[in-house]
Amino acid sequence: MTDNIQRRFTTLDNFGHSVNASSYHFKPIHVDEIKQIFLLAKKLGLSVTARGAGRSYNDASLNGGGISLNTTEMNRVIKWDADTGLITAEAGVTLEQIWKKAEPDGWWPPVVSGTMKTTLGGCLSTNIHGKNNFQMGPIGEHVVEFTAILPTSAEITCSPKKNADLFYAMISGIGMLGIFTSVTLQMKRIYSGLLAVDAHPVPNLSGQLSSLLEDAPRYDYIVGWMDTTAKGASLGRGQIHAARYLHENEDMNPNETMKLANQILPSTLFGVFPKAWLPYFMKPFVNNFGAWGVNTAKYIASLRTHSFRQPHGAFHFLLDYIPGWELSFGKGGLIQYQSFVPKETAQSAWREIIRLSQKRGLPSYLGVTKRHRPDKFLLTYAVDGFSLALDFKVTQSNRAKLSAMLQEFDKIIVQAGGRFYFAKNSETTSQTALNFYGQETVEKFKRLKKRCDPNHLLESDLYRRIFGV
Amino acid sequence: MTNTTLNPATPLNPRKHGIIVGAVGGIGSALSMKLAREGYTLALLGRNKKALQSLCAEINKSIGETRAKAYEHDVLKYDSIPALLRTITKDLGGLDLFVFAPGAIYFPKMDEFNFAEDSKMIQVNTISAIAWLSEVAPLFQSMKGGQIVGISSVAGDRGRVGNPGYNASKAAFTSYLESLRNRLTRHGVNVITVKPGFVKTKMIAHVQKTPFAVTPEKVADVISMAIRKRKQTVYVADIWQWVMLVIRHIPSFIFRRLSF
Numbered sequence A: 001m002t003d004n005i006q007r008r009f010t011t012l013d014n015f016g017h018s019v020n021a022s023s024y025h026f027k028p029i030h031v032d033e034i035k036q037i038f039l040l041a042k043k044l045g046l047s048v049t050a051r052g053a054g055r056s057y058n059d060a061s062l063n064g065g066g067i068s069l070n071t072t073e074m075n076r077v078i079k080w081d082a083d084t085g086l087i088t089a090e091a092g093v094t095l096e097q098i099w100k101k102a103e104p105d106g107w108w109p110p111v112v113s114g115t116m117k118t119t120l121g122g123c124l125s126t127n128i129h130g131k132n133n134f135q136m137g138p139i140g141e142h143v144v145e146f147t148a149i150l151p152t153s154a155e156i157t158c159s160p161k162k163n164a165d166l167f168y169a170m171i172s173g174i175g176m177l178g179i180f181t182s183v184t185l186q187m188k189r190i191y192s193g194l195l196a197v198d199a200h201p202v203p204n205l206s207g208q209l210s211s212l213l214e215d216a217p218r219y220d221y222i223v224g225w226m227d228t229t230a231k232g233a234s235l236g237r238g239q240i241h242a243a244r245y246l247h248e249n250e251d252m253n254p255n256e257t258m259k260l261a262n263q264i265l266p267s268t269l270f271g272v273f274p275k276a277w278l279p280y281f282m283k284p285f286v287n288n289f290g291a292w293g294v295n296t297a298k299y300i301a302s303l304r305t306h307s308f309r310q311p312h313g314a315f316h317f318l319l320d321y322i323p324g325w326e327l328s329f330g331k332g333g334l335i336q337y338q339s340f341v342p343k344e345t346a347q348s349a350w351r352e353i354i355r356l357s358q359k360r361g362l363p364s365y366l367g368v369t370k371r372h373r374p375d376k377f378l379l380t381y382a383v384d385g386f387s388l389a390l391d392f393k394v395t396q397s398n399r400a401k402l403s404a405m406l407q408e409f410d411k412i413i414v415q416a417g418g419r420f421y422f423a424k425n426s427e428t429t430s431q432t433a434l435n436f437y438g439q440e441t442v443e444k445f446k447r448l449k450k451r452c453d454p455n456h457l458l459e460s461d462l463y464r465r466i467f468g469v
Numbered sequence B: 001m002t003n004t005t006l007n008p009a010t011p012l013n014p015r016k017h018g019i020i021v022g023a024v025g026g027i028g029s030a031l032s033m034k035l036a037r038e039g040y041t042l043a044l045l046g047r048n049k050k051a052l053q054s055l056c057a058e059i060n061k062s063i064g065e066t067r068a069k070a071y072e073h074d075v076l077k078y079d080s081i082p083a084l085l086r087t088i089t090k091d092l093g094g095l096d097l098f099v100f101a102p103g104a105i106y107f108p109k110m111d112e113f114n115f116a117e118d119s120k121m122i123q124v125n126t127i128s129a130i131a132w133l134s135e136v137a138p139l140f141q142s143m144k145g146g147q148i149v150g151i152s153s154v155a156g157d158r159g160r161v162g163n164p165g166y167n168a169s170k171a172a173f174t175s176y177l178e179s180l181r182n183r184l185t186r187h188g189v190n191v192i193t194v195k196p197g198f199v200k201t202k203m204i205a206h207v208q209k210t211p212f213a214v215t216p217e218k219v220a221d222v223i224s225m226a227i228r229k230r231k232q233t234v235y236v237a238d239i240w241q242w243v244m245l246v247i248r249h250i251p252s253f254i255f256r257r258l259s260f
């Protein structure tokens, strides 16, 4: 494996194509190869970072100058039990593989991200949340068991009962304690291929947040869209989509609605226009003026309160059906800034950061809000409150300005008792991370790291940045 | 080598990463300072540990953060190169630029043939460059990016009476860089051959006549421009391009009779 290791040197980037790093790329197909990679890393003095589908928005799966351990070839579903809804799969298996396996049998993943291209390993490491986080918690709460390889080559099995400390630290542990090899997940029973969705507009930030707060208990999912270009009294206006599962017998024909063919969106819009072209047509709108126009038009279109039924796949993964939409942000790509803030302070903190972004001439082009509750994972980002995810376009000339602004955001968010999610965040420094995690958590994590990884073999660009090594 | 850790960058403010072999030389040190000021994070290599460390200290002080790190290295230790390259690439967090600057020179008398000195020049100026580039080239090729800068010389453009060994070492280096360029351009890698004339460094301290001599800072400016514009061959000073054009076209029957 050492021979010609230079020939493996590859530049990888983040989902938004705005950050990249070069590393020696390995794609193991078997667990034993992971052990060999650790041995090699130790011998050569290199660090290792696992990489799933590379869907994080930041440097989480990048490891400049080190080894990138790509798990996507380890992608077999090992066991699916349609009676119990338990699925066991290798860590490189994607949410797409999982839901397509389970949905026709009447089961849906308990927690999904806004893209189905993510791998189980990636989902556990960042401990993803869905639009149902206020109710179902992060994906980790539905993991029955996982197996992993530690950098010492030890193979371990963890569950909430067995090796519980590692269970709660490896899930959320940004891939820094070990490599997940297989995951057993409890799926959720569904009685229809459709969700009942209600949509209504909200006139401002306070309306947006109170709707998330008050409507959430009556639904299974809730998500807000925010027109981040609106100012003054309309700041924070947008639209809420809330959805619930259909009960047994509510869908007269569940066998039909649960058919895979009825979950998947067609590959052309209106039957003629190939969706792959869409990013090119979107490009002219992805600038300050265009974003204002699109957001305003979208808000006007959302003013109608309406209800409809929508397939699970379409409700969750709309973005996946516009292949390469991130390319519409142009050459510099995009980043996302997602903050999690307690319900008491969210309004004032977000008002401040949205105003700041508008004042700086660096408005976000897309804002998404969700409702959350705390969880017990070690590096948790959750709060009893809300999250706001803001997409920013990156250009060669705005990088420094954007970075400085996001670091100002960080101060405002930490001041408000907020937290960050390390699948998204990109400019946070180790000092800020220490501030919101607290000394105790950081030390506990580092102690576990020392135990699992005495030779510091697992390190990513993200880890070096936020844990200051 | 030293315990300095480089200051971390954030994803939106990444730094370019460069290696400068022969960093404490006249041209090497001017170039190190120049590139660090332009935002590079640098690994500086040379034999003289003390000189390296004080150069790093000077650079880091002038910039106000750790941008340069020292690595003691004798280019004749070919076997140490693969591991050193990996260590540096890890420490820097990547590699965008590789500069090879070391040079040895011996000035023989007109009728002197000195194999020991010639062989040393060829080892330092050519073989060690090839040793480094044999590791760097596949890395950049696989990465589909990066730039290589080789400091050759106008002396490689024509074999003259004065210094067969040095001429040969630089001619071979120039030729090697050209081959590399032809191999690597298709993989997105740029190769720059720098051909200085006279540069006011210790290398030519006792040379009497040095027409068109420039400062090492001037050479550093030209190299930095060449990197930004992804040039292929640059002469410093500019005039050497025309002088060498003429010299390259002097017919052999005349050239054989000349005394330079």
Ligand SMILES: Cc1cc2nc3c(=O)[nH]c(=O)nc-3n(C[C@H](O)[C@H](O)[C@H](O)COP(=O)(O)OP(=O)(O)OC[C@H]3O[C@@H](n4cnc5c(N)ncnc54)[C@H](O)[C@@H]3O)c2cc1C
Residues within 6 Å of the ligand: A015, A049, A050, A051, A052, A053, A054, A055, A056, A057, A060, A061, A071, A091, A092, A112, A113, A114, A115, A117, A118, A119, A120, A121, A122, A123, A125, A126, A127, A128, A129, A130, A131, A174, A175, A176, A178, A179, A180, A181, A319, A423, A424, A460
């Ligand atoms: C369009 C879009 C929408 C999104 N929506 C959401 C959302 O709604 N909710 C949400 O929570 N997130 C969301 N995300 C973020 C995404 O879910 C996370 O970044 C997820 O971690 C990506 O998984 P991946 O397989 O691509 O992992 P990567 O990005 O490749 O890696 C992420 C992290 O996991 C680690 N890792 C990967 N595999 C393993 C393994 N086998 N063992 C140990 N560590 C491993 C990596 O080292 C890295 O630290 C979204 C992303 C996109 C692009």
Ligand SMILES: NC(=O)c1ccc[n+]([C@@H]2O[C@H](COP(=O)([O-])OP(=O)(O)OC[C@H]3O[C@@H](n4cnc5c(N)ncnc54)[C@H](OP(=O)(O)O)[C@@H]3O)[C@@H](O)[C@H]2O)c1
Residues within 6 Å of the ligand: B022, B023, B024, B025, B026, B027, B028, B046, B047, B048, B073, B074, B075, B076, B101, B102, B103, B104, B124, B151, B152, B153, B154, B195, B196, B197, B198, B199, B200, B201, B202, B203, B204
């Ligand atoms: N000066 C000129 O007029 C001129 C003209 C054309 C081309 N050049 C070329 O420009 C380059 C830089 O030269 P310079 O003018 O800056 O001269 P310089 O100041 O003498 O620098 C030469 C450098 O090469 C290093 N070196 C020599 N042998 C080495 C070895 N075995 N291992 C590691 N390093 C070694 C020297 O290191 P030590 O300090 O350890 O000896 C020194 O740093 C050379 O390639 C030279 O051929 C110079």
